[in-house]
Amino acid sequence: MISLVDTVAARAVGISKTYGHGPGAVTALDRVSVEFVRGRFTAIMGPSGSGKSTLLHCLAGLDSVDEGAVEIAGTDLTGLDDRRLTRPRRDRIGFIFQSFNLLPTLSAADNIRLPLALAGRRPDRAWFERLVDAVGLRDRLAHRPAELSGGQQQRVAAARALAAQPEIVFADEPTGNLDSAARGDLLGFLRHCVDSLGQTIVMVTHDPVAAAYADRALFLADGRIADVLDAPTAERVLDRMKSLAEVD
Numbered sequence: 183m184i185s186l187v188d189t190v191a192a193r194a195v196g197i198s199k200t201y202g203h204g205p206g207a208v209t210a211l212d213r214v215s216v217e218f219v220r221g222r223f224t225a226i227m228g229p230s231g232s233g234k235s236t237l238l239h240c241l242a243g244l245d246s247v248d249e250g251a252v253e254i255a256g257t258d259l260t261g262l263d264d265r266r267l268t269r270p271r272r273d274r275i276g277f278i279f280q281s282f283n284l285l286p287t288l289s290a291a292d293n294i295r296l297p298l299a300l301a302g303r304r305p306d307r308a309w310f311e312r313l314v315d316a317v318g319l320r321d322r323l324a325h326r327p328a329e330l331s332g333g334q335q336q337r338v339a340a341a342r343a344l345a346a347q348p349e350i351v352f353a354d355e356p357t358g359n360l361d362s363a364a365r366g367d368l369l370g371f372l373r374h375c376v377d378s379l380g381q382t383i384v385m386v387t388h389d390p391v392a393a394a395y396a397d398r399a400l401f402l403a404d405g406r407i408a409d410v411l412d413a414p415t416a417e418r419v420l421d422r423m424k425s426l427a428e429v430d
């Protein structure tokens with residue numbers, strides 16, 4: 183029998199996060215509990231200011247929580263100082279940002295391999311080749327970021343996030359700076375990574391079409407999980423967004 187613990191890539195247990203003190207304090211997360219099962223693609227949605235980025239940053243160990251616990255592959259990140267967070271962040275977590283964040287002086291291939299180089303790890307050649315094919319960048323590997331389109335740059339960033347075969351990949355509005363063709367390419371790649379490479383992906387998005395690529399959409403409102411939709415379609419996501427906006 184497969185233990186449930188083995189199937190969970192990441193979980194948050196009752197996490198809260200408040201920014202600031204006194205009358206100006208903002209509760210960005212209010213006792214959020216959620217699990218991300220291995221090999222699944224989750225979209226996080228919700229109105230502006232509902233806590234989506236804060237949740238992603240806390241799950242990825244980029245921000246600390248005030249209360250509760252975050253686990254990645256059974257390792258509790260809560261309470262680890264920056265030094266002790268370095269390894270899980272580097273080895274177990276991939277992150278894709280809205281603004282690509284590639285190193286301008288490195289080729290696409292070296293950008294993809296950078297996390298492994300920093301970790302002193304030898305790239306798994308077969309995995310690298312699969313990633314490069316999946317992301318459709320074989321004829322662009324020697325190019326620097328400035329010689330690539332925005333969509334190609336974001337696909338390099340996505341391949342970089344997956345290079346170390348992390349337990350989980352977090353993506354914060356990865357399609358925010360892309361046109362619709364590039365958006366489709368990137369989301370198709372992320373979907374492929376889940377279906378064919380067994381990766382686990384959690385993506386913040388405002389876009390119902392992007393959310394429809396996921397297996398599940400979580401809706402945040404005022405720092406809490408307000409709703410969950412399995413097998414989301416763009417229409418159903420839009421309906422939920424409208425009803426959450428009405429409650430607001």
Ligand SMILES: Nc1ncnc2c1ncn2[C@@H]1O[C@H](COP(=O)(O)OP(=O)(O)OP(=O)(O)O)[C@@H](O)[C@H]1O
Nearest residue numbers: 201202208209210229230231232233234235236237
């Ligand atoms: N570093 C910070 N200092 C103070 N307040 C913050 C900080 N980061 C976020 N907040 C506040 O916490 C709340 C949640 O912010 P967060 O960025 O997580 O929301 P979001 O759902 O990702 O929003 P958006 O869709 O606009 O990106 C907001 O009210 C925001 O102003």
